Amino acid sequence: MPKPPHPISPIGLVDGAVPLARHDPAIGPGLLTVKLALFMRDVIAIDTSPAMVDMLQQKEIDNVTSTCVDIDDPAVRSAPWFGEFDLIVASSVCSFLPNYETTLGLLARALRTTGYFVQWDWLASVVQEFGLTLDRVTQAFENADLSRVHIGKAFAAASEDREKPVLIAVAQI
Ligand SMILES: C[S@@+](CC[C@H](N)C(=O)[O-])C[C@H]1O[C@@H](n2cnc3c(N)ncnc32)[C@H](O)[C@@H]1O
Numbered sequence: 001m002p003k004p005p006h007p008i009s010p011i012g013l014v015d016g017a018v019p020l021a022r023h024d025p026a027i028g029p030g031l032l033t034v035k036l037a038l039f040m041r042d043v044i045a046i047d048t049s050p051a052m053v054d055m056l057q058q059k060e061i062d063n064v065t066s067t068c069v070d071i072d073d074p075a076v077r078s079a080p081w082f083g084e085f086d087l088i089v090a091s092s093v094c095s096f097l098p099n100y101e102t103t104l105g106l107l108a109r110a111l112r113t114t115g116y117f118v119q120w121d122w123l124a125s126v127v128q129e130f131g132l133t134l135d136r137v138t139q140a141f142e143n144a145d146l147s148r149v150h151i152g153k154a155f156a157a158a159s160e161d162r163e164k165p166v167l168i169a170v171a172q173i
Pocket residue numbers: 013014015016017018027028032046047048049052069070071072090091092093096097
């Protein structure tokens with residue numbers, strides 16, 4: 001498949017830093033980024049975990065730049081790669097951010113006017129649960145001046161004692 005002619009620079013937050021996740025075959029280092037790189041001209045993958053960034057760098061994918069950075073760091077705004085992204089993907093990251101709403105505002109400003117923001121997270125039914133509620137994501141998109149394309153439960157993942165619902169949300173400026 002030919003790659004798009006113009007630069008597409010998603011932030012693919014690379015795979016989990018938590019040792020817990022290491023033995024989980026569903027969470028491998030940079031798996032999502034590897035797949036995105038097949039279809040994108042340029043991919044910027046970031047994570048606060050040096051170990052995860054190292055693992056992705058070892059894959060030596062030509063069109064992937066992986067960097068260890070905290071997306072909440074104000075310096076991110078002046079990073080050379082913080083350009084006009086066509087796609088920003090946050091896979092199971094937003095629930096872990098100390099201030100999801102503020103970070104989302106920052107990411108929204110990094111998108112081109114035609115760009116898309118995509119996130120998926122555990123879906124919480126009430127705010128006390130870990131994850132994000134549909135209301136919270138909807139409100140956060142509004143606050144960040146993002147138009148929702150889709151917000152909803154995508155599927156449920158089986159865990160030890162119950163099914164855990166997963167939300168997928170897609171937005172544009
Ligand atoms: C649950 S893991 C998800 C990993 C992977 N994206 C996936 O879908 O399997 C959450 C990841 O987000 C990263 N992370 C959390 N807060 C971050 C931040 N403020 N800036 C950059 N990365 C962050 C963590 O280091 C961790 O690797």
